[in-house]
Amino acid sequence: MTSLRAELAKLADGLLSDSVPGAPETDFTISPEKVDDAAAVLRFAAKSGLRVLFWGGGTHQGMGNAVAADVVLTTHRMSRVIDWQVEDLTIVVEPGLTVADLEAQLQQRGQTAVLPETAPGATVGGVVAAGLSGWRRLRYGPTRDRVLEVVLATGDGRVVRGGGRLVKNVTGYDLPRLVVGSLGALGLIGAVCLKLWPLAAAQGMVEVADPRVALSNAYRPLAVIETEVKAVVYLAGTSEEIAAQAERLGGRLISGHRWPDPPTGRWELSLRVPAGQVPRFVDRIGSHGWAYQAAHGVGEVRFAVEDEGSGELGAMRREAEAVGGALVVMRAPADTDLDPWGVVPESTELQRAVKAAFDPLSIANPGILPGGI
Amino acid sequence: MLSGLSRGWLRPRGRKEDGRLSRASGSATRPMSLESDLIATLGPERVHSHPLELLVYDKDAGVTRGKAIAAVLPETTQEVAACVRLARKYQAPVVARGAGTGLAGGAVPAEPALLVVLTRLNDILEIDAEARTAWVGAGVLNLDLSRATEHLGLHYAPDPSSQAACTIGGNVATNAGGPHCLAEGTTVVHILGMEMVTATGDVVMIGSKAPDPSGLDLRGVVVGSEGTLGIVTKILVKLTENPPAIRTMLVTFDSIQAAAAAVSGTIAAGIVPAALEVMDQPMMIAVEGFIHGDLPVDAAAVLLAELVGLEAGVAAEADVVERIAIEAGATSVKVAADEAERALLWKARKSAFGAVAQAAPDYYLHDTVVPRTKLVDVMTQIYAIGESHGLEMLNVFHAGDGNLHPLVAYDAREPGSEQRVRAAAEEMVRASVAAGGSLTGEHGIGLEKRDLMGLVFDPVDLDAQARLREAFDADGLLNPGKVLPTGARCYDYDLGELPGGGAQ
Structure with a gap:
């Protein structure tokens, strides 16, 4: 571990941080400032056989199978608004921005991303990864209909972009919808473009x-x-x-x-x-x-x-x-007998193959999904 | 009709080896086993392989023609699975096909393939009025579903112009759109679940009536995958409540740019109408010649705007749209007085392509998408591109979501015309991409735009899509040669040397 620590410290120059309250004790906690840094860490982790747990606001870490991790990768230094096209009703943000901050900014221009209304501390990346929607989904649809573009640092350290900053687009496979609800099993969300709705009068x-x-x-x-x-x-x-x-x-x-x-x-x-x-x-x-x-x-x-x-x-x-x-x-309490998911979906074997396409060594939130994917 | 002819190829020893099964029929002792096996499974009436029969199946509504080994007409999911397993046995590619109304070549084989035609899976299996869902076979026609649910006050929202002919399975394959996708979203928004035959011939259920499936949500990548990830045989769709009030407006302008500005202005003002469609003068003239609806053919452009909801809200929004249109230079605003007038306006919009088909020997319909704020700029460029190639161009498009449909009328018999049309097409795509747009808003990539994918995605992005595809279909059996350019999976990603003594 000593040489690993030295190498990781060199790689993540200045990005090693103290452990995050609530997060499991691990050897390393890293807080990258941009997606390329996150990808470099993931690449190193894949090479070194280190398992990585992603951490946003920590509000939905209770979901899924428990993840045994060597590294915690937090998103709190990735919280910028990258591009807000107010008149086109789209916005590109980094994952660590909190939902409350995003919605407060949008509200000033009469817009909303229709993300969960009551989730104090939750981040955009966390809510997208957990596949959670706001109450208003009955009218505006779930979060999966809101994510137009995604930048993903894959489990083997590639930076992959899918979708586009357009409200209508069928160019290539719909990676944004695949990432919604994936709970970090494919990699770390580096940025998302969200479709916005005007707030009613x-x-x-x-x-x-x-x-x-x-x-x-x-x-x-x-x-x-x-x-x-x-x-x-x-x-x-x-x-x-x-x-x-x-x-x-x-x-x-x-x-x-x-x-x-x-x-x-x-x-x-x-x-x-x-x-x-x-x-x-x-x-x-x-x-x-x-x-x-x-x-x-x-x-x-x-x-x-x-x-x-x-x-x-x-x-x-x-x-x-x-x-x-x-x-x-x-x-749930740590000692519960209740499985986090219940019966595994029929498509589990396909899901396993899809996971491997993005995270071949299974180091990104390993095992968190049903079936231990 | 072709039965006399088809007897010939059905008889194993009488058949002349024509190499059509080159990938499959290497063994001379079993020269046509795929066909024999298919016939043994489906019976002779539902297996077509005579070249004349295949003429019906080897192209779509676009301009490309492909080559089919055979076309089969399964009637159940199990039959589809059996066909896939047989194709796998003989290593024959499989292309799924609906009604063939696609425009990008998604259902046109890129190499000789078994065509699995899904039009006979055309039962509406269940309508659940309380949950507002329906289970349908992949071959159910889009409009038939809305007709079947009308008495419940419900409809199926995606409404491509071809909705009277296209299948919901085909809509799923292309993630089809339509005018009313502006407020309601394209097909993917309305698909809750599906039964799919995988590349290995297994049957898997994805999604359900319950929200937020556990694990990776595969629905999104399957919708729009053009039959490359699996063959969807049954579909669980969301139904949408019919609105209590509808206001349909026809606004005229003296330039296409003014109409585009009215659209951008409406969206920027925070109104998302049910539809915002723009038609230019050449298209209006073509449509008027086709439907004789007393359309305003003197206007340079018209905007068809539809607002739906409760009467109070619709009235208020209509006022705002009218004000913005007038500020943008509208020359007249007319509101449909009754359902008959509204129906006429929509007939005009949805007849556009039929009108052109009647007036011109050939046409090429484009489909690109740009940010709504760039509509005016890009439309100006599109006209300039058409002019520079000396092409006759007509425009009708889903302006509200920035989805452009320049349509070029031409005569393919004229030497060099197709080359000019294709050159202009690529320039239009490049102009859209340069403005922050993309290759296609609703028709799909298919064959048509496969080789342009590199304009919007880096090699690492395309490689990721190719890996995703391999996860579903490791052997490239399903609709090979579509969506992704050749060599997409050539990006070699090397994790590099393991650190000295690092990993145990």
Whole structure:
């Protein structure tokens, strides 16, 4: 290790840093300033048989199989806005920029990247890698429809660009969509170009009794969120438009948006099922008294559990899988028996081959995906 | 009709060796085993290999013609898988094909190949009104799905001009677009899952009705892969709610640049209409001659803008679009008074290519994409390129997302005309790329633009795409010679010497 440390120190001149709070103890923590430096580190790691864990804001590190790592590569020094074409509604940013910072900047020009509304500390790279979407995906689609171009430092140290800074483009294979949700298994995201949406003139919320009925009565609302406390329809448009929507919903219009904070607990879970199945699972989760947030029309229920003694999570997972869904662990105690993913997808062998195309020696977040990919 | 002719090639000993199976039929003892095996699997009626029969299958709606060993018409996923396994056994390349409405040669074999025609997988298998999804066979026609879901107040959003003829499987292969992809996104946005036959002839399910599949999300790379990563046989699509109110406007301008400026201005003002289409005067004249719709043929350019949503929002946005158009120099603004007028405007837009096909002996339809802010500049250059080659050019394009479709009408019988058309095409692509654009917005790379990929990607990028392709198809069985230029996988990446005693 001594000679490795010397070589790595030379390579990462000035980029070695103290370990990051929350990150596992490793021999090296490196904070590159640009994607080329990250690629050089990955190349060195591949040559040296070192396994690398990527670290953004650390907010979603609870996802996936545990990664045994020799090096932690952090993105906090890569947090610039590279190119913002305000009139073309596109922006290119580095991965370490926090979602909150990005959205605050965009808001000043009346735009949004529609990334998660409540994820304090989360970075753009982390959210893209984790494949997480904002509540407003019901109206604007998931994050995977937002990433137009990606620059990736691959697991063997190449710097590869895919897609383009264009809202419509079918030139070559869609690497941006492949990277979304890949959890670092292909390499480190060095930059992404995001498609932006204009913020509507007026925003409002209406509390409703039956979210299922509301979903069919409202015309393309931003979100219909049900929690253990209430169900709320989120609206945007002109003030006349949202007033008309509130009338259709038969509720009182509350001005502005207030998004619920994610439910927290010892286990934090994301249930993903066909949209029509949400009410059934909400009933079941609610019957245990667990805190939850259900995205009606989308098919995701986020919930938190303090004590999982009963095997109920496993049972619920099997039911979700039976309808083509999944129960994904977002955070769990270290000693849990609950697998982070559940059943492996049918396409696992193809996924393994795709991983190898980018990370042939399997050093980039090794084993994090289902099937130990 | 061809049965008398086809009997000849069906009889093993009577068949003259013509070398068409050169990759497959090395053994003289089994001169036509691929065909025999295919016939044993599908029956003689669904295996075509007579040259006259193959004329129907060896080209698309573009200008390139290829060579097929045989064309087969499977009716189930299992039959598709069986065909792929047979092709693999005889090392014959496989090209999947839908209705053949593509324009970039994606379904035209680059080398003699087995054509797997998917038009018979044409059942709408399930419509789930609550989840707003449908499972369809790859051969279902685009427009048929929207018709089948109309009574539920739903439609399938991507609407290429060929939507009455093109298949959803073909749309998946090219990641097809259409006017209404401006607000709704191209095909990939609407594909939730698929059943796919892999290069090894296995069947795999990708995605589902549940959001955010676990593991690597392969849906995005398969959509738009032009049949090079697998053959998609069943597709789970997202359906979109029909809007309660629609406002369709026809705005005239005295220059194409003014129309383009109105488009850029609308996007910059933070309005994303359902569609923003521009047509120039030569195209309007051609369309008017075709549909006789009393179109404003005196205008240099027209903008077709459509706003959808709730009445209150649509009215407010229409006012803004009108104001921006007038600031950009609009000479008239007309709003469709009823559904019949709206239908006429869309008929005009979607008849454009048919109109040209009727008026000119040949045409070449381009497809490039540029940032919306560069529309005025690039359109000016495109006209100059057409003029410098002495070509007759007509324009109709998805202006709202910067997707240009210059169309050159010509007569291929005229010596040198095709060379001029192709030279102009490459200049137009280069001009688009120089403005920050790309090779194709919706038609795909296919054969047409394969060798231009180096304009937008570095060798290391192309190499990564080639490696990705190998991950799905290590032997290059599926649609070889498409998408990536020859030699894309030549970038040798060397990790170098291992550090002295470093790795254990």
